[in-house]
Amino acid sequence: xxxxxxxxxxxxxxxxxxxxxxxxxxxxxxxxxxxxxxxxxxxxxxxxxxxxxxxxxxxxxxxxxxxxxxxxxxxxxxxxxxxxxxxxxxxxxxxxxxxxxxxxxxxxxxxxxxxxxxxxxxxxxxxxxxxxxxxxxxxxxxxxxxxxxxxxxxxxxxxxxxxxxxxxxxxxxxxxxxxxxxxxxxxxxxxxxxxxxxxxxxxxxxxxxxxxxxxxxxxxxxxxxxxxxxxxxxxxxxxxxxxxxxxxxxxxxxxxxxxxxxxxxxxxxxxxxxxxxxxxxxxxxxxxxxxxxxxxxxxxxxxxxxxxxxxxxxxxxxxxxxxxxxxxxxxxxxxxxxxxxxxxxxxxxxxxxxxxxxxxxxxxxxxxxxxxxxxxxxxxxxxxxxxxxxxxxxxxxxxxxxxxxxxxxxxxxxxxxxxxxxxxxxxxxxxxxxxxxxxxxxxxxxxxxxxxxxxxxxxxxxxxxxxxxxxxxxxxxxxxxxxxxxxxxxxxxx
Numbered sequence: 219x220x221x222x223x224x225x226x227x228x229x230x231x232x233x234x235x236x237x238x239x240x241x242x243x244x245x246x247x248x249x250x251x252x253x254x255x256x257x258x259x260x261x262x263x264x265x266x267x268x269x270x271x272x273x274x275x276x277x278x279x280x281x282x283x284x285x286x287x288x289x290x291x292x293x294x295x296x297x298x299x300x301x302x303x304x305x306x307x308x309x310x311x312x313x314x315x316x317x318x319x320x321x322x323x324x325x326x327x328x329x330x331x332x333x334x335x336x337x338x339x340x341x342x343x344x345x346x347x348x349x350x351x352x353x354x355x356x357x358x359x360x361x362x363x364x365x366x367x368x369x370x371x372x373x374x375x376x377x378x379x380x381x382x383x384x385x386x387x388x389x390x391x392x393x394x395x396x397x398x399x400x401x402x403x404x405x406x407x408x409x410x411x412x413x414x415x416x417x418x419x420x421x422x423x424x425x426x427x428x429x430x431x432x433x434x435x436x437x438x439x440x441x442x443x444x445x446x447x448x449x450x451x452x453x454x455x456x457x458x459x460x461x462x463x464x465x466x467x468x469x470x471x472x473x474x475x476x477x478x479x480x481x482x483x484x485x486x487x488x489x490x491x492x493x494x495x496x497x498x499x500x501x502x503x504x505x506x507x508x509x510x511x512x513x514x515x516x517x518x519x520x521x522x523x524x525x526x527x528x529x530x531x532x533x534x535x536x537x538x539x540x541x542x543x544x545x546x547x548x549x550x551x552x553x554x555x556x557x558x559x560x561x562x563x564x565x566x567x568x569x570x571x572x573x574x575x576x577x578x579x580x581x582x583x584x585x586x587x588x589x590x591x592x593x594x595x596x597x598x599x600x601x602x603x604x605x606x607x608x609x610x611x612x613x614x615x616x617x618x619x620x621x622x623x624x625x626x627x628x629x630x631x632x633x634x635x636x637x638x639x640x641x642x643x644x645x646x647x648x649x650x651x652x653x654x655x656x657x658x659x660x661x662x663x664x665x666x667x668x669x670x671x672x673x674x675x676x677x678x679x680x681x682x683x684x685x686x687x688x689x690x691x692x693x694x695x696x697x698x699x700x701x702x703x704x705x706x707x708x709x710x711x712x
Contacts, residue, residue: 336388336396343383349376349400358387362395369412369421374400395419407489429488430497434689438696439478439506443470446480456484459499461543463513463525465630466535466667468504470543478506481693483686501686505695512690514683518675528687530671530679536604537665538581538629541611541649542570542636567610567650568660574615574645576636580627581609581660589621595648596640599633609660612648613640 341356343349353363366387370376382403388396398412407426412419437450444457460480461470468474485497502525504511513533517523525533584603592598597614599621615637627633638645651660671679 336390339387339389341385341387343379343381343385345381347379347381349379349383349385352385353387359393362387362389365395365419366398366412369398369419370400370410371421373421373423374410378402380404406494426489428494429491430485431488432483432500433486434693435480435482435484436693436695437480437482439474439480440476443474453496456482456496458543459484459496460502462630463499463502463533464504464511465538465540465543466533466665467511467539468508469540471540473508475507478504479695480504481690481695483689501683501690503690514686516671516675516679516682518672518679524668526671526679528683530676532668532670534629534668535665536582536668537607537660537663538579539661540570541579541581541609542572542576542647543579567648567657570636570647570649572636572645572647574635574637576647577632578611578614578634578636578647580629580631580633582607582629584609584627586621586623586625586627589617589623591639594641596642597634597637598640601627601633606654608652610648610650610652612650613637613642613646615639615645 339356339358341352343352344355347355350363350367353366354360367376380403383401384403385398385400387398390396394414395412396414400410402408407428409424409426410421411424412421435450435452437446437452439446440449443460444454447457448454460482464470481503482499483501484499487494487497498515499513500515502513512527513525514528515523516526527533580601582601582603584601586599587602587608588598588600590598595610595612597612597617599611599614599617601609603609611634613636614634617634618632621627621633636645636647649660651658651663
């Protein structure tokens with residue numbers, strides 16, 4: 219029997235693990251982590267046999283409540299990603315999309331627009347202010363005021379800022395300019411904006427689209443033209459448009475009578491349902507004491523348009539019937555007792571009573587012969603026109619800057635304003651006219667019209683006005699007794 223040798227200890231079975239096993243375990247852990255943490259819980263709408271995340275098959279019945287979940291993998295229910303539906307767990311662990319919606323609805327800071335964090339300041343331009351002064355009055359810092367002016371330079375003409383214009387300023391929590399918006403009161407559809415983009419402030423002009431509708435209007439004359447339109451719910455601006463159309467044929471101070479009727483087809487511009495202003499009067503009819511006068515707007519080329527009668531004749535004539543929009547004659551042409559000198563003398567002109575500052579039109583195209591102060595006439599303007607006509611305007615409060623000897627003036631251009639200068643007993647305009655050097659009565663003259671619609675465009679003109687004529691005739695006339703005279707034959711005077 220040989221000597222005793224102790225047996226070497228048996229090596230444990232797990233004393234050596236192959237290096238691939240840890241990688242396999244790690245991979246399984248990553249897969250399980252992805253399935254649990256990223257993909258989340260299965261939807262309750264999933265049906266048996268459908269893969270995770272797939273919509274239920276059309277027509278497949280939902281499993282009844284309490285029925286055990288059957289996995290497509292049979293007994294392998296413990297495999298990661300194949301989990302039993304548990305409504306209570308789903309309610310406690312919303313998916314990432316649900317959490318985002320909840321946070322957004324709650325107004326979490328990181329999900330709000332940056333402008334919502336800015337301080338908003340509103341203001342308006344007051345009388346005798348410019349934009350910079352208005353911002354200063356609202357307490358806006360000089361650095362921000364300078365930034366706004368720099369951003370709008372070249373975009374907004376600051377000289378056109380008027381009382382009533384409004385602005386809004388957005389300032390960051392750090393006190394920097396974020397956004398600025400300026401809207402003129404006369405053009406609320408226009409906005410001038412300054413915004414910070416890519417770290418720089420830039421300005422731009424934006425114009426919102428207006429809603430334009432053509433509306434039919436019938437207005438009986440019960441007093442003055444202004445009062446009648448106001449009672450019909452219209453704005454004073456419509457009076458001015460109407461006077462401009464018929465200025466060659468109708469004196470709206472002396473020619474109007476109670477019971478006369480106006481019918482119009484006019485564009486009305488609205489922004490967000492709110493009336494802004496009138497557009498073009500497409501068709502107009504004045505029916506009454508002076509007869510029936512109709513006017514239709516027509517554009518015969520890109521830069522030329524005007525008003526014409528049904529036969530294409532121009533309503534524009536060589537001379538306006540009056541150099542003022544609204545006038546009352548205080549002294550006519552002929553013999554009279556001089557109100558200051560007290561003796562009878564020839565009054566070689568027409569005196570129109572009007573408030574100080576009323577604009578005076580040039581009655582026709584012409585050249586300025588004299589513009590300045592001249593004795594008893596006070597401030598005086600004399601014009602020379604075609605065909606030997608000359609006109610004179612005395613007692614003006616002021617003369618327009620561009621009206622000087624040798625200058626050309628256009629018909630309906632403002633040459634001055636009614637005043638009370640020189641030998642005068644009150645505010646009025648003395649209007650005189652000469653023909654080949656002889657004084658004549660301005661109101662007794664019959665002047666030829668301007669050029670009619672070009673013959674090459676007459677077919678287009680008739681096609682344009684045909685539906686307008688029908689729409690005008692379809693506007694009902696007032697039926698009261700005062701309008702009986704106006705509801706005469708439906709025939710326009712030429």
